[in-house]
Amino acid sequence: MSDSANDLSSLSSLLPPPDSFARRHNGPDAAEQARMLEVLGQSSLDALVDTAVPADIRRDGLDLPPALGESAALAELREIADKNQVFRSFIGQGYYGTHTPAVIQRTILENPGWYTAYTPYQAEISQGRLEALLNFQTLVTDLTGLEIANASMLDEGTAAAEAMMMAHRLRRGKGSTFFVSEKCHPQTIDIVRTRAEPLGLTITVGDHTTFAPDADTVGVLVQYPDTTGDILDFTDFFAAAHAVKAYTVVATDLLALTLLRPPGEFGADIAVGSAQRFGVPMGFGGPHAGFLATKDDFKRQMPGRLVGVSKDAQGNPAMRLALGTREQHIRRDKATSNICTAQVLLGVMASMYAVYHGPTGLRTIARRTKLLTELLAAGLRTAGATVNTAPVFDTLTIGNVAADRVHAAATAQRLNLRAIDTHTVAISLDETTTLEDLHSLLRCFNESVHLPDLTSPSSFDLNSAQFTAPFARTSAFLEAPVFNQHHTEHELLRYIKQLEAKDLSLCHSMISLGSCTMKLNAASEMFPVSWPQFGTLHPFAPAEQTRGYAHLVADLEQWLAEITGFAAVSLQPNAGSQGEYAGLLAIRAYHAARGEPDRTVCLIPTSAHGTNPASAVMGGMQVVPVACDDAGNIDLTDLRAKIEQHAAKLGALMVTYPSTHGVFESTIREICELVHAAGGQVYMDGANMNAQVGLTSPGHIGADVCHLNLHKTFCIPHGGGGPGVGPIAVAAHLAPHLPGHVNWGSTDGRVGAVSAAPYGSASILVISWMYIRMMGAAGLTEATKLAILNANYVAKRLDPHFPVLYRGNEGLVAHECIIDLRAWKAHGLEVEDAAKRLIDYGFHAPTMSFPVAGTFMIEPTESESLAELDRFCDALIAIHGEMQAVVHGESDATNNPLVNAPHTAQALAAGTWDHPYSRETAAFPAPWTRNSKFWPAVGRVDNVYGDRNLVCSCIGMAAFAEN
Numbered sequence: 026m027s028d029s030a031n032d033l034s035s036l037s038s039l040l041p042p043p044d045s046f047a048r049r050h051n052g053p054d055a056a057e058q059a060r061m062l063e064v065l066g067q068s069s070l071d072a073l074v075d076t077a078v079p080a081d082i083r084r085d086g087l088d089l090p091p092a093l094g095e096s097a098a099l100a101e102l103r104e105i106a107d108k109n110q111v112f113r114s115f116i117g118q119g120y121y122g123t124h125t126p127a128v129i130q131r132t133i134l135e136n137p138g139w140y141t142a143y144t145p146y147q148a149e150i151s152q153g154r155l156e157a158l159l160n161f162q163t164l165v166t167d168l169t170g171l172e173i174a175n176a177s178m179l180d181e182g183t184a185a186a187e188a189m190m191m192a193h194r195l196r197r198g199k200g201s202t203f204f205v206s207e208k209c210h211p212q213t214i215d216i217v218r219t220r221a222e223p224l225g226l227t228i229t230v231g232d233h234t235t236f237a238p239d240a241d242t243v244g245v246l247v248q249y250p251d252t253t254g255d256i257l258d259f260t261d262f263f264a265a266a267h268a269v270k271a272y273t274v275v276a277t278d279l280l281a282l283t284l285l286r287p288p289g290e291f292g293a294d295i296a297v298g299s300a301q302r303f304g305v306p307m308g309f310g311g312p313h314a315g316f317l318a319t320k321d322d323f324k325r326q327m328p329g330r331l332v333g334v335s336k337d338a339q340g341n342p343a344m345r346l347a348l349g350t351r352e353q354h355i356r357r358d359k360a361t362s363n364i365c366t367a368q369v370l371l372g373v374m375a376s377m378y379a380v381y382h383g384p385t386g387l388r389t390i391a392r393r394t395k396l397l398t399e400l401l402a403a404g405l406r407t408a409g410a411t412v413n414t415a416p417v418f419d420t421l422t423i424g425n426v427a428a429d430r431v432h433a434a435a436t437a438q439r440l441n442l443r444a445i446d447t448h449t450v451a452i453s454l455d456e457t458t459t460l461e462d463l464h465s466l467l468r469c470f471n472e473s474v475h476l477p478d479l480t481s482p483s484s485f486d487l488n489s490a491q492f493t494a495p496f497a498r499t500s501a502f503l504e505a506p507v508f509n510q511h512h513t514e515h516e517l518l519r520y521i522k523q524l525e526a527k528d529l530s531l532c533h534s535m536i537s538l539g540s541c542t543m544k545l546n547a548a549s550e551m552f553p554v555s556w557p558q559f560g561t562l563h564p565f566a567p568a569e570q571t572r573g574y575a576h577l578v579a580d581l582e583q584w585l586a587e588i589t590g591f592a593a594v595s596l597q598p599n600a601g602s603q604g605e606y607a608g609l610l611a612i613r614a615y616h617a618a619r620g621e622p623d624r625t626v627c628l629i630p631t632s633a634h635g636t637n638p639a640s641a642v643m644g645g646m647q648v649v650p651v652a653c654d655d656a657g658n659i660d661l662t663d664l665r666a667k668i669e670q671h672a673a674k675l676g677a678l679m680v681t682y683p684s685t686h687g688v689f690e691s692t693i694r695e696i697c698e699l700v701h702a703a704g705g706q707v708y709m710d711g712a713n714m715n716a717q718v719g720l721t722s723p724g725h726i727g728a729d730v731c732h733l734n735l736h737k738t739f740c741i742p743h744g745g746g747g748p749g750v751g752p753i754a755v756a757a758h759l760a761p762h763l764p765g766h767v768n769w770g771s772t773d774g775r776v777g778a779v780s781a782a783p784y785g786s787a788s789i790l791v792i793s794w795m796y797i798r799m800m801g802a803a804g805l806t807e808a809t810k811l812a813i814l815n816a817n818y819v820a821k822r823l824d825p826h827f828p829v830l831y832r833g834n835e836g837l838v839a840h841e842c843i844i845d846l847r848a849w850k851a852h853g854l855e856v857e858d859a860a861k862r863l864i865d866y867g868f869h870a871p872t873m874s875f876p877v878a879g880t881f882m883i884e885p886t887e888s889e890s891l892a893e894l895d896r897f898c899d900a901l902i903a904i905h906g907e908m909q910a911v912v913h914g915e916s917d918a919t920n921n922p923l924v925n926a927p928h929t930a931q932a933l934a935a936g937t938w939d940h941p942y943s944r945e946t947a948a949f950p951a952p953w954t955r956n957s958k959f960w961p962a963v964g965r966v967d968n969v970y971g972d973r974n975l976v977c978s979c980i981g982m983a984a985f986a987e988n
Contacts, residue, residue: 042094047804049095050545050796050888051811057891058811061818073817074720074810077837079691082721088587092801095549102577102795106558109573112439113462114307114563117420117453118252119181119210119781121302122561124456128514129304129377132521133370135555137742140370141531141546143538143869144746148345149337149927150864152962153524154369154745155344158332160507161300161314161376163979167502168282169275169296170289171318173977175329176346177300177372177747178315179599182216182781184297185209185246185276187317187328187366189217190643191295192244192272193224194326200243200271204229204236208251209276212781215767217246219777223613223645233262244272249288250281253451254413254420258495263292279303279316280456281418283384283391284491286498295319299781302455304378305371309574310564310782311599312748312789314372324348324975329366330746335971337964338925339932345966347975366602370744381517384503390456392490394419397454399489400476401463408471416496420453426470434469441566442469505979527962528745529869534959535889535897537819539687539841539872539882540634542715542737546792549799550740553791564782565768577794578784584797585754588805589711589731590724593760596752597778599785602636604732604751605679605710607764609644610776611730611755612677612706614762618774624676624704628667630659632685632876634710646676657686657831659696668703675705682726683713683839685876686831687816687884697727706730706759714738715886716813716840719806723754730755739793750786750793811887812840815894819885820844822898826905830877840884844901847879852912854923856880859904864927866900866951867959900951917941922950927961 048054053061058070067073093101114122125134133139145151145158158176165174178184189203203221205214207230214230221228226243229236233247245266250256263273274295275288280302282288288296301313319327325348333347379387398419402412411424428450435442440462443451452466460476467474477485491497503509511517530536536543553559562571582594598604609627616624627646629637631653638648649671652663659680668675678700683689690696697707709723709731715738717723723731735741736749743749755763765775766783784790800808820829820842827844846856856879860870872882885894907923910916920940922928928947938944949955 042097044094044096045092046095046098046547046549046799047092047801047807050547050800050804051808052888052890052893053811053814058814061814061891065817065821070810070814073837074813076835077813077817077833077839078689078720079834081694082726084590084721084725087719087802087805089584089802089805090798092804093798095799098795098798099549099552101798102553102791105573105576106553106556107573108576109558109562110570111557111561112441112566112570114441114566115452115454115466116441116443116563116565117451118443118565119212119299120307120310120563120565121419121453121455122457123302123304123306125304125306125374126378126381128518128521129374129381130555132518133374133377135551136525137546138525138528138530138532139373140551140742140744142528142745143536143541143543143743144369145346147860147864147870148343148966149861149961149963150529150869150959152344153527154373155332156524157373157376158369159334159344159977159979160380161372162332162977163505164376164379164503165279165316165318166978168279168287169277169293169318170287170500171293171296172321173324173327173331174316174318175327176332177368178297178317178329179366179368179603180311180313180315180781181210181276181297181299182213182778183603184315184317185213185274186216186220188274188295188297189220189226189244189246190224191319191323191326191328192274193226195272195323196243196270200241201225202227202229202241203243204231204233204238204245206233206247206251207231208253208255209246209248210252211767212778213276215778216781219610219779220643223610223643225645233259238266238269238271240269242266242269242271244274246274246276248276249285250278250418250420253422254417254453255415256285256417256496257415258291260291260495267292278418280387280391280394282498283387283502284395284498285418286496287500290500294323300372300375303375305374306560306788307563308560308786308788309562309571310784311780311786312368312371314368314375331977333971334976335967335974337966339929339964341963343963343966345968345971347971347977349968366600367747369746370748373745377517377521379503380508380511380520383508383512386512387503394454394456394458396490397458397463400485401452401454401466403477403485404463404467404474405470408467408474410470416492419455420451422449422451424449426450431469438465438469440465440469441563441570507979529959534868535885535893536869537871537883537885537897538869539843539884540685540712541743541872542734542884542886543743544715544740544886545888546740546742547796550792550795553795554788559788559791564784564787574784574787577790581790581794585733585752588718588722589733589754590722591731591754592757593763594752594754595763596750596790597764597766597780597783597785598732598751598753599780600747600749601712601732601734601751602640603779604753605636605640606643607776607779608708608730608732608753608755609641609646609677610764610779611753611759611762612708613644613646614774614776615706615759616676618762621704623674626671626674626676628664628671628675628678628700630680630685632657633679633681634685634712637679637710641679657684657688658690658692659684661692661695664696664699668699672703675700675703677706677708679708679710681710681713682723683716687838687841687843687882688831688833689716689839691834694727701727712737713840716809718809719802720809724756730759735793740796741789741792748786748789750789808887815885815887815889816840816842816883819883819894819898823901826902827881830880841882843877843880843882845880849908849912850879853918854908854911858923858926859908861965862904862907862923862926863900864961865922865947865954866903867954867957868897868900896953903951922947927964929962929964930960932964
């Protein structure tokens with residue numbers, strides 16, 4: 026009987042799908058867990074978690090659909106995708122069809138070597154991305170005719186809003202009106218209004234020909250070409266704005282600028298837009314790389330990341346992120362730059378599109394697009410319709426038609442046109458448009474009308490196919506060699522691979538960045554991103570064509586609400602920073618709706634992420650810091666004092682849980698209750714959600730709103746520093762104040778849009794959908810437990826060498842730990858030396874000097890196996906030995922493997938070796954480096970030199986190299 030029972034038990038274990046995902050996602054298997062628990066002195070994984078996580082915040086299990094195997098989840102998502110109808114899109118409005126070159130799709134978008142890398146803060150192992158982003162900056166500056174551009178923005182609408190804020194800063198508080206042309210894209214106007222209100226700026230939307238800038242005008246924003254397709258001359262208008270010291274902003278189109286006079290040549294101070302049509306699918310709204318370019322004089326007020334050229338320790342050119350002192354992790358509430366504001370992976374794609382086509386190829390695409398537009402315009406005039414009288418590039422606004430009949434005829438042919446009113450429609454053409462498309466479009470208006478015959482001069486005005494003065498571009502662009510030598514697929518493939526080889530990613534080793542949660546980005550999660558049912562939809566396509574996306578969004582909103590313990594979710598914010606901002610706007614709107622608009626004080630612990638105070642200021646709140654005690658917890662005495670001091674104006678407390686110090690604070694419920702008792706709301710930063718899922722939740726703890734980083738906890742890859750998704754989850758009383766969108770019509774009670782598309786970076790939501798669907802409630806909870814196990818194991822192994830600064834109950838940490846390296850500063854060694862030496866061991870450094878200077882914050886995540894954890898710990902322990910050798914005089918204090926790290930192959934192969942340690946010690950400090958060695962492309966980068974000699978373009982890079 027016993028044998029039979031054992032046989033039945035053994036057989037039943039075979040029933041789950043062989044491709045069940047949780048075991049593939051989670052690193053340590055049962056045997057590894059047992060060994061780790063023994064090291065920690067814990068009897069079981071549950072015992073460890075019960076000790077680490079306060080009992081009073083624990084919740085029961087999650088109510089989620091049961092886990093599916095990888096194949097079954099993909100099949101279910103395929104059924105959802107098939108609910109979307111892929112029509113030919115001619116809607117335009119900032120989103121266009123494009124051909125993604127297959128070589129770019131396969132070797133960048135679908136390549137984990139590119140999409141699993143982190144933000145390029147360790148420049149020595151990020152030279153590939155940095156070069157691609159330098160190309161992107163050059164592309165933008167060349168086409169806009171301005172002097173400096175950042176390394177990408179989130180989208181066009183938010184870039185325009187950032188430009189408005191930049192103008193406001195440049196005016197130093199003088200003036201309170203910002204003019205926006207009524208011919209800007211509606212979603213851009215929506216976002217600018219959202220951003221302006223908390224800052225106390227008045228937005229005037231109108232006709233630029235009748236608006237007279239005055240001393241109260243901070244700046245002006247126009248669209249070129251505008252949303253109707255017209256191309257207008259803003260020279261005189263900009264001169265009038267400059268006369269009253271207002272700043273001029275142009276929202277523009279990069280493809281059009283290959284033929285059009287660039288904004289920098291007619292008085293623009295700032296140019297913004299989207300690089301989406303440079304090879305990046307529409308994806309129902311994103312992710313795409315926005316851009317912002319400006320004059321060199323304004324570079325320190327420019328938002329976003331900036332790639333600059335410097336030199337390494339051997340004097341070779343080396344790139345890094347420049348002017349970091351602007352960024353909010355340093356300047357906090359006084360920041361001008363949001364470190365989360367970037368779309369690196371998409372900026373890389375757009376830059377490679379420009380490299381592939383080069384200036385001649387881009388001009389050809391643009392000329393073809395304009396020619397097709399003029400052919401269509403001629404045919405429409407023959408049909409009796411009215412079209413633009415101003416010059417156009419790709420968009421026609423067509424009047425004197427029965428719009429309902431036209432749209433019905435278009436729908437019958439599976440075409441989407443832009444709806445304007447009952448007598449007007451608009452059509453935007455693009456790179457993918459064909460002559461057959463033009464015939465189909467004409468049939469929507471008149472079955473008997475045909476296109477002009479290009480072989481007959483009398484039937485078509487050839488002059489209309491090109492621009493004339495003052496609109497024609499006369500200046501050259503993209504003259505740097507990189508844009509003129511990689512036009513075959515072989516050449517581009519090799520260039521992409523050369524850059525990829527310079528970057529360390531999760532393909533090489535664990536990336537243990539505390540707070541950044543660099544976990545597995547599984548292949549099965551990534552597959553659907555490339556499905557055409559998700560990638561090719563326009564964000565403003567009719568609802569009946571996007572039922573698959575509606576299903577996907579509804580699932581994710583429901584699942585994330587359950588996971589967070591809240592009532593409602595908005596998926597619109599397309600970065601964690603945007604989620605923070607949207608959450609604070611919801612709180613602000615809630616107080617205003619209750620007649621308490623003066624509740625604008627935001628309490629923020631001194632340990633908080635730098636994004637928190639900067640987002641609070643953006644949301645029109647006054648930041649009041651709250652002290653932390655010696656254990657890293659919020660100081661309750663100081664909190665009570667600050668609450669009492671600001672009780673009448675208390676709007677919110679921003680808190681991270683587990684704390685930024687990596688500890689489950691036992692007083693978190695009391696903290697929430699104190700804030701609520703004083704009339705405030707609790708905003709919880711979701712950066713550390715990887716320690717909560719399935720064990721507790723922000724709503725259960727007592728928060729009112731939290732943002733989530735889907736690119737952290739829910740497996741969307743970091744993409745080298747973007748894309749990301751930062752949705753917010755809110756309690757029921759805040760649900761009416763979630764972000765709205767102009768495309769949704771009436772959104773009473775909601776705040777305005779925070780992203781250009783209604784659902785932000787919609788196409789990558791499939792990644793998180795797949796993760797949750799494959800893991801199920803049990804798998805997600807197990808992942809959280811293993812994240813806590815892995816962090817405590819690393820802390821236990823490293824503590825004898827680098828003291829762990831903060832601990833919770835019984836000396837345990839949460840999902841990350843902070844190790845202290847400050848003791849070695851007295852011996853001439855900095856935490857940066859250990860970070861750069863880790864590169865020689867094949868690892869990316871943990872988060873450095875945050876939240877405590879001179880420390881590493883380490884988050885191993887649940888995805889790493891025991892073998893990888895041990896390899897990482899062994900590397901740090903070996904580095905400890907190297908540091909101690911300096912302390913004991915066994916290694917030269919100023920010429921040792923740490924201060925000279927990282928060591929490049931070029932330096933090691935040099936004829937002269939003037940170091941007292943061997944080349945072998947430098948190059949192969951651990952056994953695994955002989956089996957698989959990641960070589961840094963450059964030696965240690967000199968950041969100070971780069972900031973003092975700022976170079977931010979390919980041309981500048983070439984000149985630097987020559988000198």
